[in-house]
Amino acid sequence: MRPLSITRGERALQTLFKEEITSVISNKRYMLSLILQLLLLFAILPVFGSFLSTGRISITTPALNEFIPLGVVDESSSSAYLRRALEANTKLETVYLDRYDESALKSGKVAGILIIPRDYDESLNKVLVVRLITYGPGIKEGAVYDALYPSVAEASAMLTEKRKEAFGVSIEDPVKIEKRFLSPVVVTEGGSRFSGFFLSYLVPLMLFFPIFMVGSIILDSVVGEREKKTVESLLAAPIKRSWLVYSKFLSASFFVLLQLLLWLAVFNLYGVPLHNQGLIIAIVMIIDSAIIATALLLAFYSRTVKEANIALMLLYTVVFVSLIVSLSIRYFDRGLLATPFTIVSSLVVGDRTGLLFWPAALLIYTGLVLAINVRFVERDDIIFGPRPTVQRLLEDLALWLFSTGRAGYIYLTLVFGAFAIVYSTVLEAALGISVVFAFGVTNLLIPLFAFVEEAVKPAGLYFLARRRRLKRGEALLLGALSGFMFFALESAVFAFATYYLFPSRLLDILRMRIAVTLPIHVAGSAIVGYGVAERRYFAAAVLAATAVHTLFNLAVTGGVL
């Protein structure tokens, strides 16, 4: 035999990646949809972009369908033309104010305040300046400006006609808008010309469209390969199974990136003023990578293309709804904390807040899901069947974690403690809604939620106990660790929310949780853990833990703590 080395691995991975790319490029339907998508973008951009407006062309923005509340403070003695034009404006809901009221602007009662100053006098042949005061750049400001501009232009046109009649001569466009912002952030020239809705809402939305197109690639690449059984030949080739995951992940990411760059190129071609484009690419790709990794996981776990289609559709529904809700809340209520999607919305208009948490969290998530994908393809039953149940997968995970030596305790606790947050949230939401609908009482929720959390926290122990007998001390310790991990993650969520909502209370909240919540969770899970080892006491253990937890919940809701 010739001496061989595995250093050729990278080249093999490259070959797999290239083959995935070639496979997609040779897919005529995909390429056609890519081209059509681009053509569509070219066609719709001018419709939404008020950049086409130069004063003569009527502006078309989605704001046309909105009634934008605009406060008007008229200090002038002669503004009949402008007032008439404002009243005729169907995009604006004009509210006349006695005086300039900053609180109306801050509270969002009005999207902007137009001040018609004392020196504004339509009887004089001079340049007249009105002031539009908005909160800041990026959200509604562009839309307010876009909606107001036609009225000002109309007033200008009428005044020009009148002046020509009266004085024989008039300057063109005599009425000017001067913009001022409460927020110190300076808006660019572009921001003033583009609808805020377009920049803050539609552009981020469009930047996420490529991820919705890549689903078919993932399906064909994973489930198609398994159904056609070409995967068997690949598994017999000198490649690691993990390379299959990486090549599929990289090729899907490649096409998302390609489309994203094309879309950005089109935006730039039309002169859409996007800030932070490098960061936008990075953040969108981080978010999309998390979605791709999840889609891969669903595809690997699905038995058939049909099943994978349903799973992918559910994933996309969740993503799409999250995207729309995030962007909507971000647009209509600037106060909402950042979600991964709103970060992009902020970046587009030059705001870099909230950049650290979500990208870091998503990168960790993607890494974790890719690792699960790799573990998946390393399982023969995932590739060749029969497909293992989720319970079987969790059992295997528990055993594997436990078998990793002394640290296995910690791994088991970490993983199932993290799972417990997800399980309990889903269960609490489902049971909570059912109970409230069925009985119409909310008091039941307190013991119910306590029960759910106490039952779910030591989930890792349940799986472990199915395979081997646990010692009492061991189960007690593992239970306590599960409770600790649950507490740690729950506290991280609380800390995150508090940091955004009431930053000054962050330390108080953390101190309170460590002093009271930590012992409750640790003790409760330790008791249930004991019950897992001594099965005859299991029900009693869960009830005892639930009782303690319920008392704690009552104390919190009753204001004792």
Next chain:
Amino acid sequence: MIEFKGVTKRFGEITALKGIDLKIETGEIFGIAGPNGAGKTTLVRMLCAALHPDSGAVFVNGVNVSENEVLVKRYIGYLPEEPNLYERLTARRFLQFFGRLYDPDIGEERIKEVLGLVGLLDRAESPISTFSKGMRHRISLARAILHDPPILILDEPTMGLDPAVATAIRDLVYSMKGEKTVVLCTHYMDEAERLCDRMAILNQGRVVALGTPERLKEDVSKTLGKEVTLDEAFVHYTR
């Protein structure tokens, strides 16, 4: 040398292989026969690391396949029972793709040589989707021998093929005798008798007979007290 040591494999509730112990010598053509579901495909998939044993291990020249799969798989050519081809690729592109996975030094010359060997040189630029069943088997065989592996695993290589193609494939396998280690899964006892130096008969995940085709026939003949064919011996072992 190939060695299976206590190999067990389960699929859900079904145990496909139950503690298989088997040695295959270098250079021999080794047949694996057995009724449907006996575990033949599972056994050969394990040899080329497409499957992993639940317990036990497979060794190639003393190297554990599961622990060194990338390395070991370079020595192995695998012809699966179903051709499993990339339909959109041409025959040449298909071999080029797998050639790069196995050995970057495999060039156009080798691809042409192998295509000639399986009689598909004139269809090198045709998409595989246009190939007949026999041609699909031949291109699949071309992929298996492309990197000139010292070990060749053929899972039902002549199943469902017309006599001409089946004979061509058998001749090709026969020409490798002594040069390569060939593991041949087959339902055809005449094929096993003609090609194999030794063979194992599997039934319900266990090796129920092992030896040369002649020896297997002799053993059954002694038991039954009459001359039997290999087909009859097979039925005897697997009933």
